Amino acid sequence: MLKIEDLTVEVNGKLLLHDVNLEVKRGYTNVLFGPNGAGKSALMRTIMGFSEYRVVKGRILFNRTDITGLPVDERARLGLGIMMQRPPDMSGIKLKDLVKVLSKGTNPETLAKNLDMKRFMDRDVNVGFSGGEIKRSELLQLAAQNPSLYLLDEPESGVDLVSIEQVGMTIKGLLEEGLNCPGESCEKGKSALIITHTGQILDYVNADRGYILCNGTVMCSGNPLKMLEEIKSRGYEECIKCRLMK
């Protein structure tokens, strides 16, 4: 579904990512680990197509189509959807109105009820929202948008322990929507690439593959749960050493 080949990216002339290779198959949920400043958010925003991020080398394929040069809205319409970590304040735009524009057919009120966001429908999007409220608002918009590939940038950051269950279960629900059994997922399931710092989100979603991003490139990939254990006990230092030895 998503294939990234030798991707090198600059922002304002500064190199942020280099030679990144990564893949997310249909129905797969892959996880991106990495220390602060490694370039995880930059990679996700490059995949989405935000104009600040200039691809200087490599390409991004989505369903075998090269989308490297496509503007952000065309990527969205092809099926990419992003949950941003720090979305901009949208003064004057009520959440209700945005969700209504996005949801083709689905009832915004029902979506909002499921996410306990009804109270926020008359508020301006992101204005004065807490960390957890931003996540729920992003998820509500994503649910309305209904993409086939979810790009989730740290869904658990800034969320309190009670809300994390709600956020986690909602993401699980979105990814498993319309599936009768796990076997169907590689044909008609949703895909996801999730950035996580703490790995808490892995309590709710089944991750298929993990990637570690350090210093702007992918260090290695493998079983996400094992990788998380490794990172928890030995930190990212070991990854860098390991890569150097290779």
Next chain:
Amino acid sequence: MQTDEVNLKKRAESAVEKKAAFGEDIELEKFEEGSRVSRPIEDLQTLDEESKRTLLQVGVVPSEEGRSGSLLVLDNAVSHSSLKDKNVELMSTQKALEKYEWLKDYSWKLVSVDTDKYTAKTYLENADGYFIRVPAGKKSSLPVQTCLLLGRDKVFQTVHNIVIVEEGASLDIITGCTAKKGVKEGLHLGISEMYVKKGATLNFTMIHNWAEQIGVRPRTVIKVEEGGTYVSNYICLKPVRSVQTYPTVKLEGEGAVTRLNTIAIAHPGSELDLGSRAIFNAPGTKAELISRTITIGGRIVARGEMIGNAKGAKGHLECKGLVLTDKGSQLAIPILEANVDDVELTHEAAVGKIAKDQVEYLMARGLTEDEAVGMIVRGFLDVGIRGIPEELKTEIENTITQTAFGM
């Protein structure tokens, strides 16, 4: 009384050449006097379809449904006046001055005749207009609508309005200022003096919808007494040659409150010089002056001034301007003045283009760039008119949609 009038006349005569402090100087001689007589219009619904549409676009409902009264000034003649609500008095200013001896104490008392040549001209023309009064403790159940209509090309209109909301009373006014189709050039001079007495409330909404070669010079002063509230929404979204206005609210009684909202779009060739001023002359008075303007090729000057003369005064001034094309310009001039201690006046001004991160945020949800910009623009203007009557809001939102998307 006689000497009073002689004095006023002298002062007005001395100011006939006096240029206004702001805005392009308009040659009054270029325009003919608009007709002072007009066939009375018994029912606004008998107007032709085109005129009815013109009225509707400025919030004036020809069927008068949802309105407690209506008054129409066509060129220089009051041609329609009707009233359903017994809690309100509505008539032409000239009639009111004949009827009430005491009204002279309100006429030309807030706006000086010698402010500039426009006020002088309006005085010397003995202009008519609307008089609205709500007796103490009464409340108009529905808004009163007034319409100032330019009906003929190349004429000037002079209007003098007086509004009095007595103690504890409450009133909503919707004023639509517009020109009939086919009127290309013209001049509108409008004097408004409004009195909001102790504990009273006045909500005043004014929609301007002129034409490309019309000059507009309103002169408005409002006096708010103890515990009174004055809320104004000024909306100007269509092309116009030049508008220069600087309504001033004098907060004269303890705890008086005002909020002035302005939303405007400057089209190519339009020059909008829009200000609002609050003068805090009593303790514990509050004001909020909000301006949201967009240029799509015209020039905008957004002025705001707050003068704190009494303790406990608190005010906030917000001028935000978007520049959507290379040809337009935005100039924000906020002025804050504190003349005693214990005054808290703040301002926030920003001019420039739409933030790219906002546009791309919506585009990442699948909206096209045009859709994203349209939504942001609508939201931007919407903040400027929060709190206005719901039914009117729908009308304004429709105008915004038409204008914002017809750019």
